Amino acid sequence: MTVETALEMLQNMGRDDSDAGALSESEESDSDRSWVKDRSNTSSSSERESAGQQRKKRRRLSSKNSDRNIAFRLDGPFDGVEPATADVCAGGGCGNGQDGTAWTVLPLSDRPGRTQSQNVLTEAAGPTAHAQRNVEDALTAFVCLLDDGMLKHIRDCTVAEAHRHLGDSSWDLTVAELKAFIALLYVRGAQGAKHINVDSLWSEKWGLPFFTETMARNRFREVLKFLRFDKKETRRIHLQDDEFALVSATWNKFVANSIACYKPGADITIDEQLFPTKARCKFIQYMGNKPDKFGIKFWLAADVQSKYMLNGAPYLGKEESKGQLLGESVVLKLAEPFLGKGRNITTDHFFTSLKLATALQAKKTSLVGTLGEAKRECPPSVKEPAELFSTKVLKCANATLTIYQGKPRQNVCILSSLHTSVGITDGPKAKPESVTYYNNTKHAVDVLDQMAKAYSVKDGTRRWPVAVFYNILDLAGINAHVLYKECTSSRIPRRRFLLQLAEELRAEFMEGKRAAAHGAGPQQQPPPHLAQKRRQCQVRRSCNQNKTQDTCNTCRKPVCGNCVKRRAVTCVDCV
Structure with a gap:
């Protein structure tokens, strides 16, 4: 029924049909009727447009409420509120969403509601039994997260890359030396030297004794140059199914170890982290609301109380989800190991x-x-x-x-x-x-990201797997600190913990160096077939890639006569 039809019904309504009492002669005059008639016939274009909009809206209403809606419009002026909405609000409702x-x-309410059964925590928060059995010091807390299997995998991939690049199978790297390399990264981050040139860290005047005592500068650069987390022979096959294959084995194992070592409390935060890097990568993200703008985005789940990183996954671009939005699928994936225990998830x-x-x-x-x-x-x-x-x-x-x-x-x-x-x-x-x-x-992931940046091991790199490895070390340092504090009841600050961790990480390598320096037995000498082969000098302080058969007794590098210091075969970097 249109507005014009309703007005015509009013004009034709008899006195007995009206519920407003008897009409007077003045009220029943032709002038009043002509005013109603003129108003219905001479409506402006804006009124006709509004009437058309009202007719479209009324078509959406059910026929059951059509009479009541008409009475609502005729009893008083229309105020722009749909009758259905007004009826719902009057009955305690507030309308419907678009869906x-x-x-x-x-x-x-003046008092809080009763706690639902779904929010009764049925699991004790803190380190798991596995972590409590194994964590005794900073090193064991770190090894719970980056275990020996992961370190051996990184060592094997790094050695394979060095052999492929150099064309020489004599280059080697031990797990103890890899730990010493990681120790240098942690000290660089804890001392705030991540923006300092590598040469300055080994400088006699400006450098730190920890660096010169642990490893030669050129050796540090070599390990960083050949550092890999997968083997190139199988890379093409793995990239067909996993775009993160260059470092996915290390990342997935770290996340699995983090889940196995800690149980969160009642509250978990799930949010995004942008690890800043401009390395060449097709899933680099630009986020204008972040301080660093460019980087690799990770979805992280963190415990609100301890800021322990519970779970994580990289964002590799648009993915096909089975009838779910991206945010919903991310939350369900990250929260899966902690569901069914009465916890709460906080998201944005x-x-x-x-x-x-x-x-x-x-x-x-x-x-x-x-x-x-x-x-x-x-x-x-x-x-x-x-x-x-x-x-x-x-x-x-x-x-x-x-x-x-x-x-x-x-x-x-x-x-x-x-x-x-x-x-x-x-x-x-x-x-x-x-x-x-x-x-x-809401703040657990944001605080976790700020803590990681405070003592980050990050350095400039063009290889995105190395940038991801830096993020793994940052998060592992935070998680290891939480495990160490709760398993040993210690209140050590995180910076001091990282320095202690670095000292324990290099301990095995330093013992090997001291044993090699003081030992004179044949077991410390290089194999005969390596000693007879002439190789290029890797010290290159006073030569132009000369070839030699001599090897430094400390760092095991080939060293020519121009780069030898004193009578003992020791390069100038190890003096």
């Missing part, structure tokens, strides 16, 4: 959705996160301005949506399957409990 999600208004608007909250709730896990206004499940009321510091709480199924007007022109929407009712905290801003809970649990 049909129905929300109802939930009254504010990129990950949060009502569908995700329902999926987690089916696995005895709650979700608290900000919900963007553009989400299809959001009701229209989230965009309406409200009084400053006012709160509106809506409910759909077992999830609540808190709309808090924290700023004059901006509100925040918190979707929670943890809070069955929402109370208002004391204070001038009258924040609701769900907003306060989100603020207290």
Whole structure:
């Protein structure tokens, strides 16, 4: 029924049919009737457009409520609110989202609601039994995360690359020397020397004795040059199925060890980390809201209480997901090892959705996160301005949506399957409990990233697998510190822990060097077939790649007569 038809019905309505009493002669005059008739016939174009829009909106209404809607329009002026929305709000509802999600208004509560069974933590937080048995010092805590198998794999790949590049099978690297190399990286990060030139670290005037005592500068550069995490012979096959294949074996093993060594508390944060690098890589990301802009993006899950990195995965670009958004699939993947134990997951608007909250709730896990206004499940009321510091709480199924007007022109929407009712905290801003809970649990990944950058081993590199390895060492340093503190009840600061870890990492290599320097037995001498073969001098201090049969007794490098110091065969770098 159109507006013109309704007006015509009013004109033809008899006195007995009217419920407003008898009409007077003046009220029944032709002039009044002509005014109604003229108004219906001489409506402006804007009125006709609005009437057309109203007709389109009315077609969406069910026939069951058509008479009531007409009466609503005729009883008073139309104020721009749809009758269906007005009826829902009058009955305690607040409209539907674009996808049909129905929300109802939930009254504010003075006391917190009862804890749901899904949020009763049934697992003790802290290091696992495996970690408690093995962690005794800084080195054992580190080896729980980067075990000997991983170090041997890196050693084998590095040696294979050196043999392929040099065309000589005499180049070798031991696991003890690889640990000493990692120790130098940790000291460089802990001392804030990551932006200092490598030559300055070995300088007699400006360098640190730790570097010169541990390894020669050229040897450090060699190990860094040949450092690899996969073998080139099988790389092409692995890249067909995994774009992260150049370092995926090391990354996946580190994540698996991190999961096996620690159980998180009641709260987990899932967010993104941008590891800064401009290395040549097709999945480098640009994020304008980050300080470093360019880098490799990782999805990380961290424990809110200890800031322990629980799980992680690299972002390699768009992936096919089975009927799921990217944020939903990431949260379900990272939270999978910790589901069903009564924990809560805190996320930001990129990950949060009502569908995700329902999926987690089916696995005895709650979700608290900000919900963007553009989400299809959001009701229209989230965009309406409200009084400053006012709160509106809506409910759909077992999830609540808190709309808090924290700023004059901006509100925040918190979707929670943890809070069955929402109370208002004391204070001038009258924040609701769900907003306060989100603020207290949203920061774990951001703090973890800040901690990693404080003593990062990162250095400039053009090879993205090396950049990923730097990130692994940063996260392993934080996780090892958490394990060491909780297994030994120590309160050692993280910088001191990293320096202690570096000292223990190089201990085995230093013992080998001292034994080689003081031993005179034939077991310290190079094999005869290597001694007879002439090789290029690797010291190159006073020569031009001369060939020699002599080898330095300390670093085992070939050294010519021009680069020898004193009578003993010792290169100038090892004096």
